[in-house]
Amino acid sequence: MEFKVELLEDIKALLQNHNGTMAKKWLKSNEVRELLGISPGTLQNLRINGTLPYTKIGGVLYYDQREIMEVLERNKVNKTF
Numbered sequence: 001m002e003f004k005v006e007l008l009e010d011i012k013a014l015l016q017n018h019n020g021t022m023a024k025k026w027l028k029s030n031e032v033r034e035l036l037g038i039s040p041g042t043l044q045n046l047r048i049n050g051t052l053p054y055t056k057i058g059g060v061l062y063y064d065q066r067e068i069m070e071v072l073e074r075n076k077v078n079k080t081f
Contacts, residue, residue: 026055026062035068 027035032052033043046052047061052071055062 025065027065027068029061029063032063032068 029043033040047054053067
């Protein structure tokens, strides 16, 4: 019983520390395209021009979710109408 209570407390702590951010650290190309609403060609251009950092393992490209959010914040445009 003690183990169950301790386990539940640990799970609650993890969920509270999560703070609504995405659960996955590394995203594949299709997930990034869906997240940003862009085509495969646009994603390739973002890689080529260095806008979006990535890691390649084997033939699979991975993108750090945190870095994607940082790129979005850095390029944010505040327009007042």
